[in-house]
Amino acid sequence: MIKKNDLILTGIILIIALAAILFMTLTREEGGVVVVTVDGEVYKTLPLDEDTTLLIGDEQGDYNVLKIEDGEAAMTEANCPDKICVMHRSIHYDHESIICLPHKVAVEIQNGEESNVDIITN
């Protein structure tokens, strides 16, 4: 049986999550650059308005292929086990990201004006 508190909890979580999503959607802006980081270090910064393909690889043979086309960035190929990054839809708004956890690769959109303030360094 379900108690009243369960419903209150559900309501609170829904309100918080939906408010956050709504806020993110309403305040989002088109991004300007694609920043690729590997293990927290900036690997490459590319403009979003230039069509390119970038191979992000390391010595162990792990690779991800990033494709920028028509102002959108997408991971088109990778040899990671879960392929979450490849399934991710293409991104172009500021703060959107595609993450490949197994390879520690993060592709994120930034507006192109600010510096890399979002990146945590050790």
Next chain:
Amino acid sequence: MKTKTMASYGMLIALAFILSYIESIIPIPVPIPGIKIGLANLVVIIALFMMGPKQAFVLSMVRIVLVGFTFGSLSTMMFSLAGGILSWLLMVTARKWKGFSMTGVSILGGIGHNTGQILVAMWVVNNSILIYYLPFLLISGLVTGAAIGMTGAAITTNIKKTDFMKG
């Protein structure tokens, strides 16, 4: 350890293990890092309500280590451990408070699991951008947690009718 306890552990670990396997072959339609159905949490939450916090913790940890070595890797095991521990902590606290039914406890467990995973993910990729996924993970934890909790409640009612785990 009594023979009956030992047998219960063995059976429940096997059950959780199978559920983890089933979960691993179900493709998840939403490509968000850290997202999980959490089928194995069904066993953990039933153990929490019928046996106790300590037993639920042992079950959860043994399952994660076993599954990590069998289907995953050291890094997936690390994500699961963080999720499992945070989820257990929230569920035990919620259960102690007695304000929630199994569904509420399970919702907190689901959210704890997803949040724990995303926190470790942030640390692993060394990038705070992952925090933007949190609202979506809260909703997914809520939905899967509620489903697991309601299923768990139905199962517990039926187990209590038999004399399994008594004595």
